[in-house]
Amino acid sequence: MEVRVQAGPFDIGAEISRFTEGRTDMGAIVTFSGLVRDSAAGDLRHMEIEHYPAMTAPAIEKIAAEAVSRWSLGDAMVIHRHGRLAPGEQIMMVATAAPHRADAFAAAEFLMDYLKSRAPFWKKEVTAEGAAWVAAKDEDEAALTRW
Amino acid sequence: MEVRVQAGPFDIGAEISRFTEGRTDMGAIVTFSGLVRDSAAGDLRHMEIEHYPAMTAPAIEKIAAEAVSRWSLGDAMVIHRHGRLAPGEQIMMVATAAPHRADAFAAAEFLMDYLKSRAPFWKKEVTAEGAAWVAAKDEDEAALTRW
Amino acid sequence: MSLDILYFAWVRERIGLPRETVQTQAATVSDLVAELTAREARYEAAFQDLSALRVAVDQELTEFDAPLAGAREVAFFPPMTGG
C-alpha cells in the first residue's frame, strides 16, 4: 500500500508498471485519474490545491487500509498532488489490484468517494473573473452512504 | 472511440497519455486492465486467447457505442490482445473519460461486463497438467442484468 | 445454399477444423445443427448440449431458432470468456 502527497507531476504509466510489476496473482487493475477540468466558460487559468500536511497522508492511509480490509485486494495506491495545476494536468490517481474485477472496481470507487470528502484537500479555481474556492457537492457527501 | 484487437503488447501509460492528450473538458479517467493470473497451483505456463476476427472489433465497437450513448462520456477505448500470453502479461484494457467520476466508473464497469460475456474471445490455460478452456462463470452472465 | 461454418475453442477442437463450407437447405440454425449432427460422431460430440453453445449468424450473436435465409456465415462456440 502506497500513499504519496506531492507537488510535482507523476507518470501514470510508470506508476501502473511499478504497481503491478512481478505480480502474477492479480487479474484486475483499476485506475482512476483526476484531471484539472476547464471551466464551462473555458477561462480557467489554473487550480490551486491546498492541503493539511500533518493530516493528509495519515487520513489517506486510513482510507486505503479500510479499502484493503473490505475487499479482496492485493494492493492499493494513491497519489495526490497539491499546489498550482494547469487545465488538463493530472491532480491525482488511485490504483487497485485484485484477483477479480468486481473487488478492484468497488475498492477504487470507495477510495475516490472517501478521498473527495474525507481527505483534507481544498481546491481553488482561478479564472479571468478572479479566484473561487470549489464548493463541496451534496452528491459527494451522499455518495458515502452507499458504503 | 477506439477499438483495437491485436496480438502484441501495449503500453498502458502511452495509451492513457494519448487518450487524454489535449483535453481539458474531462475530469475523470478510469482504466481497467486485465492481467494473466497464474493458477492457484502456480503452474500456469501460458494462456492462449482465441477470437473470431470478423466479429471481434465490430462486437466491441457496438458495446463501446452503447456505453457512450448511456453515460455522459467524452470518450472510450478498448484494446484486447489474442494469442499466447505469459503469466502477469496484460490481456486487455479499457479506458473511459468523462467530466465526472460516476459516469467514467459506470461506463468502464459496463464495458468490462459486456466484454467478458459478449465479445468473441475464448481463453485456454496451459499448465503442467495440460490445456483447459476457461469456463464462463454464471456470475459474469448475471452481471449483465444490472445494466 | 452455400454456408461458411466456423468453429471456435473446444467446438473447433471437437469437430477438428476451424471452418468449412457446406451446401444446405436448413431453414434455421437448429436445422443446420441437426444436419451436421447426423453426419458424424464428432459433430454429435460438439453439439450434444446446445445450452453450452452460442451461435452467431453473419457475425451477430443470435438464438438457435434464428432463420438462415440470406445468411452467409454461421459460427458455433462456447460462451465467451474475454476481458
Place this chain on the structure above:
Amino acid sequence: MSLDILYFAWVRERIGLPRETVQTQAATVSDLVAELTAREARYEAAFQDLSALRVAVDQELTEFDAPLAGAREVAFFPPMTGG
C-alpha cells in the same frame, strides 16, 4: 493550556492567517469557537455558520462538541474537495 490552531482555505483567508497559538481553558471545540468569535470580527466572519465548517483535533476529523482535554492542535476548514 496552549493550543495550535490551524485554518485552511477560505477560513484561513477570512481570519487572515494560517495558524496561531492560543492560551485557552476551552473544554470543547465549541467553547474554543466562542472564545475566538468574541475576539474580533474576522473570527466572527469565519465562524458564522458552523454547518459550513469542519474541524479536526490532533489531525482527526471530529465534531464541534468534541472535548479538548489533552489536545495540541485544532484545525478549522470548509468541507474537503479533494479527488
